[in-house]
Amino acid sequence: MIPTAARVLRQLRHDPRTIAMILVVPCVLLTLLWWIYDGGPIFTSIGPALLALFPMIIMFLITSIATLRERRSGTLERLLTLPLSKISFLGGYALAFGLMATVQALLASALMLGPLGLELEGPWALLVLIAVLDSILGVALGLFVSAFANTEFQAVQFMPAIVLPQVLLCGLLVPREDLPRFLEVVSNVLPLSYAVDAMNEVARSTDPDLTLPLIVLGVFIVGMLALGAATLRRRTP
Amino acid sequence: MHRMTRTSGSAVDVRGLRVVRGSTTALDGVDVRVAEGAITGLLGPSGSGKTTLIRSILGVQVTAAGSVTVLGHPAGSGALRREVGYVTQAPSVYPDLTVAENLRYFARVLGVPDVRADVERVLDVVDLHEQRRQLTATLSGGQASRVNLAAALLGTPHLVVLDEPTVGLDPVLRDSLWGTFSEIAATGTAVLVSSHVMDEAVRCDHLILLRAGRVLARGTPAELLIRTGTDSAEQAFLALVRQGHDTGGRDGPRPDRDGPAS
Numbered sequence: 001m002i003p004t005a006a007r008v009l010r011q012l013r014h015d016p017r018t019i020a021m022i023l024v025v026p027c028v029l030l031t032l033l034w035w036i037y038d039g040g041p042i043f044t045s046i047g048p049a050l051l052a053l054f055p056m057i058i059m060f061l062i063t064s065i066a067t068l069r070e071r072r073s074g075t076l077e078r079l080l081t082l083p084l085s086k087i088s089f090l091g092g093y094a095l096a097f098g099l100m101a102t103v104q105a106l107l108a109s110a111l112m113l114g115p116l117g118l119e120l121e122g123p124w125a126l127l128v129l130i131a132v133l134d135s136i137l138g139v140a141l142g143l144f145v146s147a148f149a150n151t152e153f154q155a156v157q158f159m160p161a162i163v164l165p166q167v168l169l170c171g172l173l174v175p176r177e178d179l180p181r182f183l184e185v186v187s188n189v190l191p192l193s194y195a196v197d198a199m200n201e202v203a204r205s206t207d208p209d210l211t212l213p214l215i216v217l218g219v220f221i222v223g224m225l226a227l228g229a230a231t232l233r234r235r236t237p
Numbered sequence: 238m239h240r241m242t243r244t245s246g247s248a249v250d251v252r253g254l255r256v257v258r259g260s261t262t263a264l265d266g267v268d269v270r271v272a273e274g275a276i277t278g279l280l281g282p283s284g285s286g287k288t289t290l291i292r293s294i295l296g297v298q299v300t301a302a303g304s305v306t307v308l309g310h311p312a313g314s315g316a317l318r319r320e321v322g323y324v325t326q327a328p329s330v331y332p333d334l335t336v337a338e339n340l341r342y343f344a345r346v347l348g349v350p351d352v353r354a355d356v357e358r359v360l361d362v363v364d365l366h367e368q369r370r371q372l373t374a375t376l377s378g379g380q381a382s383r384v385n386l387a388a389a390l391l392g393t394p395h396l397v398v399l400d401e402p403t404v405g406l407d408p409v410l411r412d413s414l415w416g417t418f419s420e421i422a423a424t425g426t427a428v429l430v431s432s433h434v435m436d437e438a439v440r441c442d443h444l445i446l447l448r449a450g451r452v453l454a455r456g457t458p459a460e461l462l463i464r465t466g467t468d469s470a471e472q473a474f475l476a477l478v479r480q481g482h483d484t485g486g487r488d489g490p491r492p493d494r495d496g497p498a499s
């Protein structure tokens with residue numbers, strides 16, 4: 001797992017532009033939103049949700065493209081003939097991108113809590129923890145869906161297909177309890193809803209109870225990684 | 238290093254192998270053995286099933302019938318993952334890593350005891366010391382295929398399988414690579430090399446001629462020349478194809494338009 005994570009990070013190091021995008025783009029977008037709403041109450045109310053959104057979207061895209069490349073270039077076939085378990089392969093990716101996500105979450109949270117003046121009732125470390133879990137969720141989802149994409153074009157389309165519905169239903173536009181009953185039920189089974197709930201809880205409560213959202217996020221991450229491992233076939237037709 | 242019990246002298250034993258890929262029967266009733274300590278050449282025109290046979294030996298190909306035994310184990314078993322080196326037809330290394338970074342990663346995955354020393358050793362073999370810090374994406378085609386080869390030589394494989402490793406290389410380099418294969422075989426390792434260039438047959442100890450998913454002939458290069466009364470591997474191949482048509486034998490080719498080496 002460690003050699004694979006180190007290798008993925010080394011690949012990123014040769015691609016400084018991607019690193020810059022991972023770290024800078026969320027900050028720029030958050031600042032833009034702050035500006036749009038003039039730092040007012042709307043920004044305060046959606047700020048925490050956005051902190052959950054960006055890491056997941058970016059990590060989802062990067063991971064699905066990276067693993068798709070690995071499947072198509074033959075390197076995955078070579079790796080599967082070597083003593084590398086599927087779990088170490090996926091775990092390596094999750095670890096490497098999880099590390100990138102941690103740095104990203106630290107930067108974005110620092111920006112939100114500092115210059116952008118987001119008021120937080122709960123501890124800031126929990127905010128970072130949720131952002132990291134959330135980006136690992138993006139990694140796990142990306143790993144899984146890359147199995148169903150044969151081309152980069154298809155992989156990119158999974159972003160509107162899999163991620164956008166979660167964004168629409170996560171409570172960002174309309175609070176989840178105010179959604180039509182059917183959509184509320186749907187939003188109850190989508191992982192991003194729980195990440196956003198957790199962010200809001202940390203923002204509004206001095207003693208946030210995150211048991212449910214953390215369990216749901218953990219189950220989704222492990223489940224997606226396991227499904228991803230199941231799609232990695234040593235033998236192909 | 239432990240050796241496994243197996244039929245003496247053969248590293249690979251393929252029996253009655255049938256592989257269907259999409260709508261084509263890529264291999265049909267193929268029996269093949271690969272001897273230890275020797276170079277076995279797998280020759281056949283493009284599309285004859287060389288890559289499919291090699292993938293079956295590596296255990297990454299779904300097969301329809303038959304058995305593939307490698308170093309005494311069913312192909313693809315966990316026990317073989319340190320024992321078999323695989324040179325894929327298209328370079329399967331990371332373009333966005335340097336040559337040395339690629340090799341170090343594969344060495345770590347293999348669990349090689351001294352990663353640094355082993356990487357140096359294989360860099361020597363493929364003569365890429367000067368390019369070690371170069372991004373693989375920026376290498377020439379021949380250099381990239383040598384990185385691909387180097388990755389398969391890491392550790393202590395008892396079987397090295399190479400899928401058209403000399404395609405597109407200049408004659409000098411091709412010659413030096415065949416020298417390398419001989420050196421590897423001389424250490425007792427079984428070497429299986431595929432090629433669609435019939436000229437390379439003379440560099441092999443044993444030959445397997447493949448055509449349209451069936452074994453057309455096998456034997457040492459000298460045997461095949463004597464049997465066909467020809468003086469080059471290419472002519473021998475053509476003669477064998479003609480014989481197959483005449484006798485309509487079981488191993489004869491199907492009536493299609495596969496030419497010999499392109």
Ligand SMILES: Nc1ncnc2c1ncn2[C@@H]1O[C@H](COP(=O)(O)OP(=O)(O)O)[C@@H](O)[C@H]1O
Nearest residue numbers: 258259261263282283284285286287288289290
């Ligand atoms: N992924 C695939 N799907 C369907 N048919 C395939 C696939 N790969 C190879 N084939 C077919 O299988 C046959 C053998 O191919 P291959 O083993 O690659 O030949 P070679 O390596 O000798 O050029 C060919 O007819 C080829 O078209």
Ligand SMILES: [Mg+2]
Nearest residue numbers: 287288326400
């Ligand atoms: Mg081939």
